[in-house]
Amino acid sequence: MFDFDATLPLMAVQFLVLAALLNAVFYKPLTKVIEERDQYIRTNESEAKERLSKAEQLATQYELQLADARRQSQAAIASAQAEAQKLASQRIAEAQKEAQIQREQAQQEIEQQKQSALRSLEQQVDALSRQILEKLLGTAAV
C-alpha cells in the first residue's frame, strides 16, 4: 500500500503541467470572458442609469412646462373673461345711455308737440272766443 517510487515526482510534474495547460485553456480565457461580461453589464447598467436620470429630468422639465402652460392658459381664460365682462358692461352702459338719450329725445318731442298743440289750441281758443264775441255783441261793438 505504501510503496513510494518514481510515480510520486512524475505525478507532481504531471500535475504542474496540467495546471499550466488548464491555466492556458480554462482559467485565463473563461476568466476573461466572465470579466468582459461583468464589464459589459456594468457599463450597460451605468448607461441605463444615466438614461433613466435623463428621462426623469426630462419628465420633471415637461411637468414644469405643463404646469406653466396650464397657468398661462388659465390666466388667458381669466383675462378673456374679464375683457368680455368689461366689453359686455360697456355695451350695456352704452345701450342704456342711448336708450336714455332716445327717451329724452322722445320726451322732448312730446313736450314740443304738446307745446305746439297747446299753442295752436290757444290760438284756436282766441279765434273762437273772438267769434263768440262777434256773434254776441255784433260787429259794431268791436
Next chain:
Amino acid sequence: MEMLDNLNFLPLAKLEVGHHLYWQIGNLKIHGQVFLTSWFVIGLLLIASLAATRNSQRIPTGIQNFMEYALEFIRDLAKNQLGEKEYRPWVPFIGTLFLFIFVSNWSGALIPWKLIHLPEGELAAPTNDINTTVALALLTSLAYFYAGFRKKGLGYFAKYIQPTPILLPIAILEDFTKPLSLSFRLFGNILADELVVAVLVLLVPLFVPLPVMALGLFTSAIQALVFATLAAAYIHEALEGHGDEHEEHS
C-alpha cells in the same frame, strides 16, 4: 489482507490492494494504472475546458455555462481563503487541485474500471494511490513556501519565532504535519471508500452497496473541497503570517 484475497471467488468483486501494474522507465518503477486513469482525468478536464472556451459567448450556454459555474466556484473558494487582493495568481493552482482530485475521485466511483482488464493491478481513482496524494500535498507545501518567500523574502522565517521562540519546534513540526495530514486524509478516505464498497459488493452484490456508493460520491466531493480549501488556507497563512496581522491591528 490474505483473508480478503481468499474471498476473491467472485469475478464481479475482487479486492486488490497493493497490486500495481509496474512500468519500468530506465531503472525507475512507476505505477502504470495510476497514470492511465490520471491521463483519462487530465484528458477529460482538457476536453471539457476546450469545449467550453472554443467558442465562448457573452451569453453562455451548455458546456461553457457549466465550466463557468465551476470556475466561479473555484474563484469563490480561493477568494474566501486568500482574500480579494491575493487570490488571483493562486486560482490555477487551487482550482487544478480541486478539479483534478474531484474528477479523479468521481471517476473512481462512477466509471466501471473493472471492465478493463490489466495484466496486474486494477484501474481505480488516481487518488487512491499514496504517491498521487503525497505528490499533491508536497506541491501544496512548496506552493505555500513559495508564496511566503515571494511575499516576504527571508522574513518568512520570522513566523517560526514570531509570537515566541518557544513554539519553534511546533512551527517546524507543522510544516511536516501539513502535507502528511493532507495526503493521508485524501488517500485514506478514497481508499477506505473503495474498500468498503468492494467488501460490501463482495458480501451482498445487489442494491445494498448503493447507499454506501452514494456516500462515497459525497465524501469524494467533500475530500476534493477539503484538500483545495486547506491548500488555499495554508497559502493564505504563509502570505499573512503573524507579523502582518500585528501590523494590521496596530
